[in-house]
Amino acid sequence: VKNRQVILRNAVPGRPRPEDFALAETTAPEPADGEVLVQTLYLSLDPYMGSAIKGRHMSGAVAPGEVMPGETIGRVVRSRHAAYREGDLVASRNGWQEYAVASAPDPLQHGLAAAVARVATPLAADPRVPLTAYLGALGSPGLTAYAGLLTCIDPKPGENVVTSAATGAVGSTLGQIARNMGARAVGLAGSAAKCAHAVQHLGFAACVNYKEPGWTERLAAACPGGVHGYSDNSGGAVLEGVVGCLAMGGRIMLIGLMDQYNTSERLPGPGLGPFIGKRARITGFVVYDHRHRLAEWRRIGAQWIAEGRLRFHEERIPDLAAAPAAFARLMAGETMGKLIVAVGGE
Amino acid sequence: VKNRQVILRNAVPGRPRPEDFALAETTAPEPADGEVLVQTLYLSLDPYMGSAIKGRHMSGAVAPGEVMPGETIGRVVRSRHAAYREGDLVASRNGWQEYAVASAPDPLQHGLAAAVARVATPLAADPRVPLTAYLGALGSPGLTAYAGLLTCIDPKPGENVVTSAATGAVGSTLGQIARNMGARAVGLAGSAAKCAHAVQHLGFAACVNYKEPGWTERLAAACPGGVHGYSDNSGGAVLEGVVGCLAMGGRIMLIGLMDQYNTSERLPGPGLGPFIGKRARITGFVVYDHRHRLAEWRRIGAQWIAEGRLRFHEERIPDLAAAPAAFARLMAGETMGKLIVAVGGE
Numbered sequence: 001v002k003n004r005q006v007i008l009r010n011a012v013p014g015r016p017r018p019e020d021f022a023l024a025e026t027t028a029p030e031p032a033d034g035e036v037l038v039q040t041l042y043l044s045l046d047p048y049m050g051s052a053i054k055g056r057h058m059s060g061a062v063a064p065g066e067v068m069p070g071e072t073i074g075r076v077v078r079s080r081h082a083a084y085r086e087g088d089l090v091a092s093r094n095g096w097q098e099y100a101v102a103s104a105p106d107p108l109q110h111g112l113a114a115a116v117a118r119v120a121t122p123l124a125a126d127p128r129v130p131l132t133a134y135l136g137a138l139g140s141p142g143l144t145a146y147a148g149l150l151t152c153i154d155p156k157p158g159e160n161v162v163t164s165a166a167t168g169a170v171g172s173t174l175g176q177i178a179r180n181m182g183a184r185a186v187g188l189a190g191s192a193a194k195c196a197h198a199v200q201h202l203g204f205a206a207c208v209n210y211k212e213p214g215w216t217e218r219l220a221a222a223c224p225g226g227v228h229g230y231s232d233n234s235g236g237a238v239l240e241g242v243v244g245c246l247a248m249g250g251r252i253m254l255i256g257l258m259d260q261y262n263t264s265e266r267l268p269g270p271g272l273g274p275f276i277g278k279r280a281r282i283t284g285f286v287v288y289d290h291r292h293r294l295a296e297w298r299r300i301g302a303q304w305i306a307e308g309r310l311r312f313h314e315e316r317i318p319d320l321a322a323a324p325a326a327f328a329r330l331m332a333g334e335t336m337g338k339l340i341v342a343v344g345g346e
Numbered sequence: 347v348k349n350r351q352v353i354l355r356n357a358v359p360g361r362p363r364p365e366d367f368a369l370a371e372t373t374a375p376e377p378a379d380g381e382v383l384v385q386t387l388y389l390s391l392d393p394y395m396g397s398a399i400k401g402r403h404m405s406g407a408v409a410p411g412e413v414m415p416g417e418t419i420g421r422v423v424r425s426r427h428a429a430y431r432e433g434d435l436v437a438s439r440n441g442w443q444e445y446a447v448a449s450a451p452d453p454l455q456h457g458l459a460a461a462v463a464r465v466a467t468p469l470a471a472d473p474r475v476p477l478t479a480y481l482g483a484l485g486s487p488g489l490t491a492y493a494g495l496l497t498c499i500d501p502k503p504g505e506n507v508v509t510s511a512a513t514g515a516v517g518s519t520l521g522q523i524a525r526n527m528g529a530r531a532v533g534l535a536g537s538a539a540k541c542a543h544a545v546q547h548l549g550f551a552a553c554v555n556y557k558e559p560g561w562t563e564r565l566a567a568a569c570p571g572g573v574h575g576y577s578d579n580s581g582g583a584v585l586e587g588v589v590g591c592l593a594m595g596g597r598i599m600l601i602g603l604m605d606q607y608n609t610s611e612r613l614p615g616p617g618l619g620p621f622i623g624k625r626a627r628i629t630g631f632v633v634y635d636h637r638h639r640l641a642e643w644r645r646i647g648a649q650w651i652a653e654g655r656l657r658f659h660e661e662r663i664p665d666l667a668a669a670p671a672a673f674a675r676l677m678a679g680e681t682m683g684k685l686i687v688a689v690g691g692e
Contacts, residue, residue, distance in 0.1 A: 058623060235618045254621055269615035272581045275600055275630035277404060282628050284621035 001028040005067050006096035006323055012053050015262040016331050020053075021068065021324035028099035030078075035101045036120055037078035040094045044071045044135035045323065045339035046169070047233065050261035050331045058286070068096035068323075072343070073123065073134055083122075090120035091134060096323055098343055126298075128306040136338035137305065137312045138298050140287050141169035144255055145231070146297040147290035149174055149181075152253035152283040153229035157182030160223040160247070163231040164188045164238050166198040166207050167313065169338040170255065173301075174231050175204050176310050183229070186222050188215075188238060190333045197336060202311055216241040226250065226278075234258050240270040243280075252282040262331055313337030320344070347374040351413050352442035352669055358399050361608040362677050366399075367414065367670035374445035376424075381447045382466050383424040386440045390417045390481035391669065391685035392515070393579065396607035396677045404632070414442035414669075418689070419469065419480055429468075436466035437480060442669055444690055472644075474652040482684035483658045484647045486633050487515035490601055491577070492643040493636035495520055495527075498599035498629040499575035503528030506569040506593070509577040510534045510584050512544040512553050513659065515684040516601065519647075520577050521550050522656050529575070532568050534561075534584060536679045543682060548657055562587040572596065572624075580604050586616040589626075598628040608677055659683030666690070 002025055009022040031037045048057055052069060055061035062069060072094040076084050081104050084090070094100035102120035125131055129138065136142060155161045161178035163171040166187025175185035175198070187198040187207035195207035206222035208215050219227070219242065226247025232239045236259030243252070260267055274280060304310035314337050317326045323341045330339055348371055355368040377383045394403055398415060401407035408415060418440040422430050427450050430436070440446035448466035471477055475484065482488060501507045507524035509517040512533025521531035521544070533544040533553035541553035552568035554561050565573070565588065572593025578585045582605030589598070606613055620626060650656035660683050663672045669687045676685055 056619075254618055257618060257622070260619070266617050266619060269618045271612050272600055272603060272615045272628075272630070273402075273606070273612060275628065276603070276632060277630070279630050279632055279635065281630070282618075282621065284618070284623070284625050284627070286622060286625055289625065 001099065002026075003028040003097055003099045004320055005098070006320060007067055008053055008062050008064050010064050013264045016050060016053065016324075016328050018324040018328050021327075023321055029101045031080045031101045033080050035103050036076045036081050036084045036090070038072075038074040038090055038092050038094055038100055038102050038120055039077045040072045040074045040098055040100070040343040042073045042132050042135055043094070043096060043320070043323065043341040043343050044139065045317075045327050045330055045341060046070070046141070047256055047258055047261060047330065049327065051257070054261070054264070058288075069093060070095050071135055071140060073131055074120075076120070084120065089123040089125060089131070091123050091139075092120040093118060096320065096341075098320065126302040126306075129302050132314060132316075132338075132340045133305065133312065134298075135340060136169045136314065137173045137310060138301050141338070142173045142301055143290060143294050143297050144170050144285070144287040145174035145177055146301070147287065147293050148231060148253045148255060148285045149177055149229075151290075152285050153178075153231065153251045155181055155183040155229050159183045159228035160186055160225065161229040161231075162186045162188060162219070162223065162227050162242060164210075164233050164242075165258075166204060167194045167202070167336045168233075169312075170233065171231065172198070172202050172312060172337065173310070176202060176304075178229070179203060179205075180304060180309055184223075186219070186227075188219070188242070194336055197313065201313065210238050210241065216244055220245045223247075229253075231255060235260055235269070236267055243270045243274050246274055246278040246280050248278050250278055250280040252280065254282055254284050255287075314340050317341040347445065348372075349374040349443055349445045350666055351444070352666060353413055354399055354408050354410050356410050359610045362396060362399065362670075362674050364670040364674050367673075369667055375447050377426045377447045379426050381449050382422045382427050382430045382436075383445060383447050384418075384420040384436055384438050384440055384466055385423045386418045386420045386444050386446070386689040388419045388478050388481055389440070389442060389666070389669065389687040389689050390485065391663075391673050391676055391687060392416070392487070393602060393604055393607060393676065395673065397603070400607070400610070404634075415439060416441050417481055417486060419477055420466075422466065430466065435469040435471060435477070437469050437485075438466040439464060442666065442687075444666065472648040472652075475648050478660060478662075478684075478686045479651065479658065480644075481686060482515045482660065483519045483651065483656060484644050487684065488519045488647055489636060489640050489643050490516045490631070490633040491520035491523055492647070493633065493639050494577060494599045494601060494631045495523055495575070497636075498631050499524075499577065499597045501527055501529040501575050505529045505574035506532055506571065507575040507577075508532045508534060508565070508569065508573050508588060510556075510579050510588075511604075512550060513540045513548070513682045514579075515658075516579065517577065518544070518548050518658060518683065519656070522548060522650075524575070525549060525551075526650060526655055530569075532565070532573075534565070534588070540682055543659065547659065556584050556587065562590055566591045569593075575599075577601060581606060581615070582613055589616045589620050592620055592624040592626050594624050596624055596626040598626065600628055600630045601633075660686050663687040
């Protein structure tokens with residue numbers, strides 16, 4: 001069987017461009033004993049991949065010539081493992097390709113190893129929820145929002161919880177969880193259209209366009225009493241601006257460094273004066289540490305989706321060949337919602 | 347009665363020099379009804395004063411011509427308050443002068459207001475403890491160490507707890523508390539003599555001179571398994587270096603920005619990459635929030651002092667006129683231990 005792939009063509013010092021990637025074709029591998037062959041149905045495109053192609057992400061570096069990594073939902077098409085049958089739906093990490101072999105999850109594996117290893121996890125899909133949600137609101141981005149909000153921010157009712165990238169996969173979920181827990185969700189996004197979407201479709205109390213001059217004043221006005229919780233994926237100017245709006249005892253959760261993913265430089269952090277003045281805290285968060293809570297989150301999140309209390313927006317990329325251009329738009333901040341590549345099979 | 351004072355002479359854009367201050371002489375004020383006149387016995391010199399004279403400290407700005415503020419131990423020499431008699435020992439905030447009036451503490455005042463207001467708090471001195479300890483190990487610096495260590499770092503037995511300014515009033519106390527709680531105390535200090543003092547006199551497991559090239563490698567070697575807790579008063583290059591040595595789940599407590607106290611600039615913070623990689627946390631700490639724990643800390647600390655398990659080093663400045671030069675040395679990192687000005691009366 002033919003296996004179409006997208007490989008990294010060259011090193012990417014700045015913002016990724018479509019021409020930094022190349023289509024390749026090979027033959028689908030044969031599963032060894034204890035392995036399964038998984039056909040990719042849906043591939044998730046995520047900002048961390050911009051860090052991985054610069055060799056800086058903890059999930060591993062991607063070298064030129066290698067297949068791009070990525071989380072996928074797929075179907076077992078050949079099984080040499082007793083626990084899997086052909087047709088089973090699995091979550092795996094096939095990457096940007098049509099087929100990959102995977103092993104069964106080892107219950108002794110935890111955290112990072114289990115998260116990035118080539119394992120196929122049986123997917124017990126909820127019929128009320130579209131399959132692609134398991135890559136977004138009910139996948140790693142959603143678990144980032146849920147576990148991060150609870151452990152790093154711990155919002156109290158009435159508090160202002162702000163998120164960067166409010167229409168992104170993590171931010172849109174985090175804001176709605178905060179709101180469902182009784183906090184006020186306030187978004188930051190990079191266009192008027194995204195802000196309108198966050199308020200009208202996702203139910204944020206307010207959303208501020210951080211590309212407009214004076215945005216920090218508008219954020220302060222949107223957060224009476226200051227910013228109590230903030231989820232940041234920028235690590236740069238947006239973070240610096242929000243730090244200036246912190247409430248006493250503000251808690252910041254740092255989940256990504258988008259401002260550094262598109263550059264070879266490592267940037268300094270925000271000035272620390274407000275952290276003392278506001279007795280504030282910043283905590284680095286890695287979703288791999290919290291995979292044991294995925295089932296818990298999926299139960300809660302699926303119920304909320306069924307009730308209409310957790311909404312999400314997807315941009316569906318119709319073909320693997322279009323993934324590089326979509327990824328370039330993602331890293332330029334030009335997309336809205338979760339990017340899903342419909343690789344095939346359905 | 348004559349009242350000698352030290353006033354700020356001019357704005358101080360850089361590191362303070364003795365000539366930025368001037369001696370003045372006035373007449374001791376008369377206490378109004380409900381007030382007491384307090385004669386200063388001992389004055390504490392502390393790094394935060396370097397921030398106050400730049401107008402940046404939360405205890406208030408000091409303008410040219412004003413008396414320098416500061417914590418003091420004194421004696422009531424005239425009382426117009428029923429709860430005080432002449433001869434009573436009090437902790438107050440007389441500043442850099444021989445006499446000041448103060449009111450009785452208002453039990454409704456809390457936190458910052460009570461901490462910086464002109465109030466005289468009765469001092470129940472422990473006979474096993476020298477009076478000056480109530481400005482250092484058992485005063486605000488000691489409470490910073492105790493409450494900060496417990497709330498921001500929460501050390502576990504065997505963990506490596508690092509402190510900047512290891513021979514300073516906060517750092518020396520913090521390291522010994524951490525050690526008494528079963529952690530390993532590792533110091534950072536700016537000279538070989540200070541490092542020797544920290545190990546030999548204060549009982550640190552190790553101390554690294556951060557002014558020598560390669561100090562971060564030596565710190566890493568002194569902290570097998572990484573830095574689990576770190577108390578920082580630099581906010582600059584020392585912090586950046588320690589961040590590179592963090593253990594997984596490392597906790598940093600930020601109590602000062604010494605690197606900015608001597609400059610008009612506000613500096614950026616450390617790069618944030620390691621905070622994600624190490625799931626680390628940095629928390630700003632203000633001792634004024636924790637004054638309700640002062641009595642608790644004084645009970646514990648006095649017992650440790652009596653048992654020889656909490657040691658401290660003081661440099662005694664013999665006269666108020668010598669305070670500016672001593673303060674300049676403090677802000678240049680050239681002093682060791684707690685600076686106490688013996689203002690008079692004993």
